[in-house]
Amino acid sequence: MPDRPQDPAPDPSQIPVLVLAGFLGSGKTTLLNHLLHRSGGSRIGAIVNDFGAIEIDAMAVAGALGDSTVSLGNGCLCCAVDVSELDLYLERLARPSARIDVIVIEASGLAEPQELVRMVLASENPRVVYGGLVEVVDAAEFGATREKHPEIDRHLALADLVVVNKLDRTAEVDRERVLELVRSLSDGAAVVPATYGRIDPEFLFDCRPSEERVGQLSFDDLFRLEEADGEADGSEEGQGDGEHERGDHHGHLHTAYEALAFTSDVPLEPRRLMEFLDSRPEGLYRIKGYVDFGSHDRRNRYSVHAVGRFLRFYPEPWTPGDPRLTQLVLIGSGIDTTALGKELEACKDDAPHADEHSMWGVLRYVQDPEQQVDEVDGGDGA
Ligand SMILES: Nc1nc2c(ncn2[C@@H]2O[C@H](COP(=O)(O)OP(=O)(O)OP(=O)(O)O)[C@@H](O)[C@H]2O)c(=O)[nH]1
Numbered sequence: 001m002p003d004r005p006q007d008p009a010p011d012p013s014q015i016p017v018l019v020l021a022g023f024l025g026s027g028k029t030t031l032l033n034h035l036l037h038r039s040g041g042s043r044i045g046a047i048v049n050d051f052g053a054i055e056i057d058a059m060a061v062a063g064a065l066g067d068s069t070v071s072l073g074n075g076c077l078c079c080a081v082d083v084s085e086l087d088l089y090l091e092r093l094a095r096p097s098a099r100i101d102v103i104v105i106e107a108s109g110l111a112e113p114q115e116l117v118r119m120v121l122a123s124e125n126p127r128v129v130y131g132g133l134v135e136v137v138d139a140a141e142f143g144a145t146r147e148k149h150p151e152i153d154r155h156l157a158l159a160d161l162v163v164v165n166k167l168d169r170t171a172e173v174d175r176e177r178v179l180e181l182v183r184s185l186s187d188g189a190a191v192v193p194a195t196y197g198r199i200d201p202e203f204l205f206d207c208r209p210s211e212e213r214v215g216q217l218s219f220d221d222l223f224r225l226e227e228a229d230g231e232a233d234g235s236e237e238g239q240g241d242g243e244h245e246r247g248d249h250h251g252h253l254h255t256a257y258e259a260l261a262f263t264s265d266v267p268l269e270p271r272r273l274m275e276f277l278d279s280r281p282e283g284l285y286r287i288k289g290y291v292d293f294g295s296h297d298r299r300n301r302y303s304v305h306a307v308g309r310f311l312r313f314y315p316e317p318w319t320p321g322d323p324r325l326t327q328l329v330l331i332g333s334g335i336d337t338t339a340l341g342k343e344l345e346a347c348k349d350d351a352p353h354a355d356e357h358s359m360w361g362v363l364r365y366v367q368d369p370e371q372q373v374d375e376v377d378g379g380d381g382a
Contacts, residue, residue: 015045015094016131017103017120021113023145023152024286024331025305026138027165028106031197035104038201045093045100047086086119094127103128113155132160135186136197139178140169156185161192168195260330260337262344267294268326269349274361276343277311283335287311289328293362296354302362304328313365 022028036044093103107116113133120130135155138145142164146152156162164182167175175193183191192199270293280287287306291313300315301324318324330340 014129015100015103015127017090017105017123017128018131019105019107019113019116019120019133020136021107021116021133021155021159022136022163022165023138023141023149026136026141027163027194027197028136031136031163031165031194031199032104032106034197034199035201042101042201043099045098045103047089047093047103047105087123087125090123090125090128094125102131114158117158133158134161134163135159136163136165137178137182138166139164139175139193140166142178142181153185156182156189157187159186159189161190162186163192163194163197163199165194165197167193258332258335258337260335260340262289262326262328262330262341264292264326264344264348265324266348266350267292267296267324268344268347269293269351270296270358270362272347272349276347277306280306281332281335284330284332284340286331287328290326291328292324292326293359294324294350294354295352296358302366311365313362315366 020028020032032046032048036046090103092098093100105116105120107113113135117130117133120128123130135158137152137156162182164179170178179191179193268291273291277287284306287304289304291302291304293302297315299317301318303314303316305312305314328344330337
C-alpha cells in the first residue's frame with residue numbers, strides 16, 4: 001500500500017489498530033461514523049463491541065461498512081472476549097483481500113481501555129500493529145462523569161488522543177476549563193475539541209503516541225499500571241472468568257451497571273412509550289436502539305438515544321426486507337430491570353389505525369437534520 005501518506009505504522013505492511021473508548025454516550029459511534037464518511041481513500045475496518053444483548057452500535061455503523069465490520073456482540077469486550085477470539089476478528093479484517101488500511105475497535109462505553117489495549121498488543125497477527133488509544137469525552141457531562149467515575153482520570157492518562165466532544169452543549173465559559181482539565185489529566189496526549197465527533201481523520205490515523213512520550217504503552221506498562229491500581233485500592237475482588245491473564249475486573253466501570261435488552265415484534269404505542277421515557281428513573285443512564293411505531297408511522301423506524309436526561313429520536317426509512325422490530329438496550333445503575341422490562345412490555349400495541357395526534361410526544365424529540373448542523377456551529381443541542 002505505497003500510496004498511503006498517513007500510514008502511521010512503522011512497517012507499512014502492518015495495519016494499525018486503534019482502540020476507540022469513552023464513557024457511555026460520549027460520542028464514540030458518532031465519531032466512528034464520521035470517520036467512515038470522511039476517510040477519503042482509506043478503508044476502515046471496524047470491530048464494534050456492545051454492552052447488551054442487541055448489537056445496536058453494530059447496526060448503527062453497519063450500513064456504512066458492509067463487509068468490513070465485525071461485531072463482538074453481547075457483553076463487554078474486555079471481559080467477554082479473549083485474545084485468541086479478538087485475533088480471529090483481526091484476522092478477518094486484516095486479510096489482504098479486505099484491503100483495509102486501519103482498524104478501529106469501538107469499545108462499549110463500559111469497557112476498560114487498558115484491557116483492550118493489552119489484547120491488541122497481545123495479538124499474534126503479524127499484519128496488525130497497535131495504533132493508539134483514542135478516548136472520547138463528553139465535555140458537557142465531564143464534571144458529573146468524573147465525580148461518579150474517577151476511573152475516567154486513569155483512562156485519560158492512558159489515551160494517546162482525547163476527543164473532547166459535545167462542545168456545542170458546553171457553555172462558552174466552561175469549554176476552556178474542561179479542555180485545560182483534560183489536558184492536565186491526559187499526560188501529553190493530543191487533545192482535540194469536537195462537536196459530533198467531527199475531527200480530521202488524518203489526525204486519528206496518525207495518532208500513535210508522540211515522540212516525547214515514553215513511547216507506546218507496552219504490555220509491561222499496562223501490567224504495571226494495573227498492579228499500581230490494585231495496590232492503591234487494596235482489592236482482591238474479581239469476577240474472574242479466566243479469560244484474561246489476570247482475570248481481575250475490580251473497578252471496571254461495568255461492574256456497577258446493569259443492562260436490559262428489549263426486543264418486540266409488536267409495535268410500541270407512542271404515547272405509552274413517551275410516558276415510560278418521561279418517567280424514567282435517574283439511574284437509567286443510557287437508552288439506545290430502534291423503535292417500530294407500527295401504524296403510527298409505517299415508513300420509518302425511530303432510532304432513539306437517551307443519555308441522562310437528554311433524549312432524541314431520529315426517524316429513518318425502513319429498509320425493505322428488514323424485520324420490523326423494536327430493539328432497545330437500557331443501561332443504568334441501581335435500576336430494576338425486571339420492572340423496566342414489564343413497563344416496556346406494556347407499551348406494546350398493534351392497533352391497525354393510528355390517531356393523528358399520537359406521535360406528537362415523540363416528534364417533540366425529533367430534530368430536523370438541517371437544524372442539527374446549525375446547532376453544531378452554535379446553539380445548544382439539548
Ligand atoms: N449535541 C451533541 N450531541 C452529540 C454529539 N456527539 C454525539 N452526540 C449525540 O450523543 C448521543 C450518543 O452518541 P453515540 O455516538 O451513540 O455515543 P457512544 O459513545 O457510542 O454511546 P455508547 O455506545 O452508549 O457508549 C447521540 O444521540 C449522538 O447524536 C455532539 O458533539 N453534540
